[in-house]
Amino acid sequence: MTQNLIHAVIHKLEKESSGPSRIVEAAACLDVSEEPLQALVNQVHDVYSGRESKSYGKFDPNLTPVSAEPHLRGLRDNEAANFLEISKQLMLVLKDKSDGENFSTGGHVLIAESTSSSVRWVVVVILNNKAGTTINERLQVVRAPHLDVDGIRFAGRVNMTSWREGNTERYISFLKGKKNDVSQYFQRFLGCSTVQKDLDDTRNLVKAVKTFASAKNLNETERENLLKEVYRFADERATAKEPLSLAELANRVWSAEPEALKDAFAMADPPISDGFMPKKRGLDGLTRFSAKAAKWKLEFERDAVQDHTIYFDPDNQTITIRNLPAEVVENFRAEFSAHAQEDDSAD
Structure with missing residues (x-):
């Protein structure tokens, strides 16, 4: 999905797997008109949307006092909110949750607000560098690390429009991670509980x-x-x-x-x-097909089409049922022959 950027900032969370974390704050928000930034945010949303391993939920009142929720609420309800300051408050919450998880790791934290198809989004994602190579001006192969967007593990996205309008209980999504993963701390950072449906x-x-x-x-x-x-x-x-x-x-x-x-x-x-x-x-x-109209209802096992007991002719818009059981035939004869005789008597 192509995003129209409103605000974006990148902070850094430095953390070893068994120690406390440290925040490196950005001095200012990024210039949302810059093409590389726009491309990065679009790529993040595309990769995130393409992950099947997501859970959906809403803010949990038992978690929100110490989560991202009050800060995002301020952003939601105040058009003049200071995005940079809100992002710094979000980083403090993320640090707190990260410090409580021994095996969590840090990275560059992208926080971006954008719109797409009249929907307002806020995405928070931790990005890490990935080893790579490139060819320099002297035609030599040199190391060239780059952001591993395809490999994101910790990310969440809030549909600010649905949250504000209250038209769904599933306005937050987040990456689940694998079994025994530590990504639950990111869910606690969001203050989100899943909505089971x-x-x-x-x-x-x-x-x-x-x-x-x-x-x-x-x-x-x-x-x-x-x-x-x-x-x-x-x-x-x-x-x-x-x-x-x-x-x-x-x-x-x-x-x-x-x-x-x-x-x-x-x-x-x-x-x-x-x-x-x-x-x-x-x-x-x-395994079953069902359909109904004003005067009838039809339901059958899909196997009936496979073995040609039921034949659908799309050109003539007809359905033919073959090999009717004897009792069904008799019921039809009794029912509709009686109707036919009543009609003849009326004439």
């Missing part, structure tokens, strides 16, 4: 998988096989009452190109919270 996430997963199948132009067999595999994986997690990892699901059901499915999960609309507990009743769309 397991049934919604289950249904959003089903929608995302179907959208992915359509985007890939899968044939009927490929599409149904994909839906079955997703159902099998999610149903296993639901039965075991275990959280569902979107990355693990993608690796299992789309092993030839898992990154493509991970991207689809990351960009899903509505979003899917990684690690949700799937609900069996939300998985029906993977």
Whole structure:
């Protein structure tokens, strides 16, 4: 997403894995008209949006007094707020949470406020350098470290517009990290608690998988096989009452190109919270089809299309049901023959 920068600043958090941290403050905010800065912020948002391992939530009243929330609230509610001073207060909170986590590490902390498609965002991300090389003017290969944006581990983003309007409980997102990761301290820095909507996430997963199948132009067999595999994986997690990892699901059901499915999960609309507990009743769309109109309702197992018991003709906009059970045929005969006789008598 292309961002229109409002404010941006980069501070530094210096910390060894087992010691206290130290803040190196920026003297001023950055010039938001500079193209390299704009490119960096756009890249951060793009990389962040492309991560499937995100959780969604809201500010937690039990955490907010000692978190980023009161400072971001000041930014939200006051157009004349001093962004630099607010960013310094955010750094103090981040230092406090980092000091409480033995294995957390520091880095350059980018804090940026921007708008995109009428939505106001604030993103906080810790960036580290990555070793690299380049060729200098004398055509020699030399070391050239650069910011490792693709490898960000600690990041959070607040939808300031949704927060202000109060139209959702999921206006904060943050990177979850891997198992036994120390990224929970970043969640505590935000003052965010996750909002569990397991049934919604289950249904959003089903929608995302179907959208992915359509985007890939899968044939009927490929599409149904994909839906079955997703159902099998999610149903296993639901039965075991275990959280569902979107990355693990993608690796299992789309092993030839898992990154493509991970991207689809990351960009899903509505979003899917990684690690949700799937609900069996939300998985029906993977195995069953249902539709209704003013005068009828239709529901059947998707296998009925696969074995041609049910045939859909899109050109003629018709559905044909073959091999009706004898009792169904008799019920129809009894019901509608009676109606026909009543109509004839009326004439």
